[in-house]
Amino acid sequence: MTEVLDLGWLSFEQGAHLLLRRALDSLRPGEHLAVTGGDPALLPHLRAWCRNQGHHARSVEDEPGIKAHVIRGTADDDRWAGAERAGRPGPGGIAASAPRHWGLAARGALVEPGGPEAPFDLTDRDLVWAEVAPALYRxxxxxxxxxxxxxxxDAEFTLPGEIEHAVVQVMTYLVENEQAALVIPARLLTRIHPHFREVMQLLAVQAADEARHVEVFTRRALLRGDEMGTSSAGGRHSLATLLTEPDFSLASFLLSVLGEGTFLNLLDFLETHAPDPVTRQATALARRDEARHVAFGVAHLHHLGTVDPGLRGRLRAAIERRHDALLDTAGLNSSVFDSLVVLAAGAWTPEAISRGWQAVGRLQSEMDDGRQRRLAHLGFPADEAAELSRLHTRNFM
Ligand SMILES: [Fe+2]
Ligand SMILES: [Fe+2]
Structure with a gap:
């Protein structure tokens, strides 16, 4: 028996096609559906919709209460004839390479053919991926x-003028570096095919982390005065070489593995030697975020190393290229170095300054150890890791 769909007074301008499509969905191609309804324009609209959707409609005059018969076509809609799934939704459904015509489609969506080519140039999974990315994003x-x-x-504390001055100088330096650390992932993430959405999301949150770091270090710098410290040309040269690295994996290596990895030690040092609670809290909060940034960089480079035997050679070349580019620059702002010594000294006696000096020396060797450890994790032999760590920028980032 032919099924009857009564549309009542509902017209095709008010959504009648939804009821019709739902009724047709339960039929097999070639089966009939009888349609009736009171809208005066029912028949022309029904015929136009069916033609567009690949069904056949014919009007009926000799059946009481029935206006038309619809024969279900073979395809709901020709538009979807060449459609393809953009992988599957979960991380397990990620394609090795995401075609540009998938564009901004959600992963796992049925993609209608004929859309624009998206401008994303990082379309290979291995070039951006790390298995830990979804968990790190969460x-x-x-x-x-x-x-x-x-x-x-509003914590209460008073510092001697020179100590406050040292804090302001270090904060000024941190803000400069945090701004580089914000801009780089923000630029990279606009190039990643959104099919690899967990990496895109992770980098977006990473940029948001850096935005907060910029805020808290700026606020601490201006907490007791209205003047920032100095910005050296050498420091800005160092950061400029990070900004101009076009390769995603090399940028991630230089920024996250080496630069932010080195900053973990610096922030730890500042937390330990902070002369006031605000500086201590701000550096501790930033340090926790930085550990995630380093973890993604290390995991990504480790992943890429398992599929690209030439990777270590390229990493080495990137370090050497950057070292050569910075050869004639001063590296770390000497006022920043002196401020670190003063903070670790805590007093203006020869003994205290000597202790501060030694503490900064220990900091530098801890930074070196950390870089060597991460380089070894990426497969560099110990002697090569030591050599490459020494070539890292004196600006720390
Ligand atoms: Fe940061
Ligand atoms: Fe960071």
Whole structure:
């Protein structure tokens, strides 16, 4: 028996096609559906819709209460004839290479052919991926903190002028470096095919992390005065070489593995030697975020190393290229170095300054150890890791 769909007074300008499509979905191609309804324009609209959707409609005059018969076509809609799935939704459904015509389609969506070619140039999974990316993104999203409430801005403390000055100088330096660390992932993420969405999301949160670091270090610098410290040409030269690295994996290596890896030690040092609670809290919060940034960089490079035997050669070349580019620059701002010594000294006696000097020396060798460890994890033999670590920028980032 032929099924009857009664559309009542509902017209095709008010959504009648939804009821019709639902009724046709339960039929097999070639089966009939009887349609009736009171809308005066029912028949012309029904015929036009069916033609467009690949069904056949014919009007009926000799059946009481029936206006038309619809024969279900073979395809719901010719538009979808050449459609393809953009992988499957979960991380397990990620394609090795994402075609540009998938564009901004959600992973796993049925993609109608004929759309624009998207401008993303990082379309190969291995060039951006790390297995830990989805978990790191979830962790990053849950670990966001509010600069307003996470730091006790009104904590009471008084510092001698020279110590406050040293804090302001270090904060000024940190802000400069944090701004580089914000811009680089933000630029890279616009090039990643959104099919690899967890990496895109992770880098977006990473940029948001850096935005908070810029905020808390700026606020600490201006907490007791209205003047920032100095920015050296050498420091900015060092950061400029990071900004201009076009290769995703090399940029991730130089910024996250070597630069932010080195910063983990610096932030740890500042937390330990902070002369006030605000500096201590701000550096501790930033350090926790930085550990995630380093973890992704290391995991990505490790992943890429398993599929690209030439990777270590390229990493080495990137370090050497950067070292050569910075050869005639001063590296770390000497005022920053002196400020670190003063913070670790805590007093203006020869003994205290000597202790501060030694503490900064230990910091530098801890930074070196950390870089060597990460380089060894990426497969560099110990002697080569030591040599490459020494070529790292004196600006730390
Ligand atoms: Fe940061
Ligand atoms: Fe970072």
């Amino acid at each position: 962790h990053a999203a849950s670990a966001q903190w509010d600069p307003e409430t996470a730091v006790a801005w």
